[in-house]
Amino acid sequence: MFRKFRILLLLLVLLVVAVGAWRAKVRVTSWENPIVAAVYPIAADTTPETTTFIQNLKPGDFAAIEQWLKAETERYGHRLHVPLRILLAPQVKAQPPQIPREGGVLKAIVWSLKMRWWAFRHDDLGARHAIRRPHLRLFLLYHAATPGKTLPHSTGLKEGQIGLVHVFAAPEQTAQNAVVVAHELLHTLGATDKYDPRTLQPLYPEGYAEPERQPPLPQSLAEIMAGRIPLRPDRAEIPENLDKTRIGRVTAIEIGLLKVGGN
Numbered sequence: 001m002f003r004k005f006r007i008l009l010l011l012l013v014l015l016v017v018a019v020g021a022w023r024a025k026v027r028v029t030s031w032e033n034p035i036v037a038a039v040y041p042i043a044a045d046t047t048p049e050t051t052t053f054i055q056n057l058k059p060g061d062f063a064a065i066e067q068w069l070k071a072e073t074e075r076y077g078h079r080l081h082v083p084l085r086i087l088l089a090p091q092v093k094a095q096p097p098q099i100p101r102e103g104g105v106l107k108a109i110v111w112s113l114k115m116r117w118w119a120f121r122h123d124d125l126g127a128r129h130a131i132r133r134p135h136l137r138l139f140l141l142y143h144a145a146t147p148g149k150t151l152p153h154s155t156g157l158k159e160g161q162i163g164l165v166h167v168f169a170a171p172e173q174t175a176q177n178a179v180v181v182a183h184e185l186l187h188t189l190g191a192t193d194k195y196d197p198r199t200l201q202p203l204y205p206e207g208y209a210e211p212e213r214q215p216p217l218p219q220s221l222a223e224i225m226a227g228r229i230p231l232r233p234d235r236a237e238i239p240e241n242l243d244k245t246r247i248g249r250v251t252a253i254e255i256g257l258l259k260v261g262g263n
């Protein structure tokens, strides 16, 4: 009897959490009010390069993402003056839980719960901002840019609306970092990846910025959730900045910018 009661209680808690998350997503993706995203810089290493880069970060370093999203929402007929505001939080000194390199769904779920708990404990926006509770929280892990270095996989969680994003601590990488941050930001709003995970090639048509173009290849822009500009069936390149990316129709539907059946 007691056991049944406990299970019922647990189910109830899960239901409340699920409904809460769903309502938060609906509210954020109605595109009627500005979305407030906080970015929390974290040093992934102890090099002077990374330390200095983080110290010199300014709120304006993320303006390109705000402007890009404004242009994209306008393209889909929305007239919000400021669709996205990005707030720069003070540096977080702790390290987030590591994303599991492989493993099943269970490992991913456990990591996602750990990450949400960790985010809850490390999301202080500091005294500079009046807002205490942003809609989205993006933790940016800065790595020194050594030649040939590849970054660990970034991730954005729709549940909890948290992103963990690996970026380079180098001024010349800021424009490309913005592409990665925008991609993960849209994941937190419910957008899905639009590339083949084995080949990293964008999927046709949903991973193409201009799928109606004839011939479809080569494209000159990247769909943001495909992350690459398709050039040949076996070749696609990473866009150098957000100006070379667009939100495609399927992504627009997923994040509420476009209603199904609309134009």
Ligand SMILES: [Zn+2]
Binding pocket: 183, 187, 192, 193
């Ligand atoms: Zn992705």
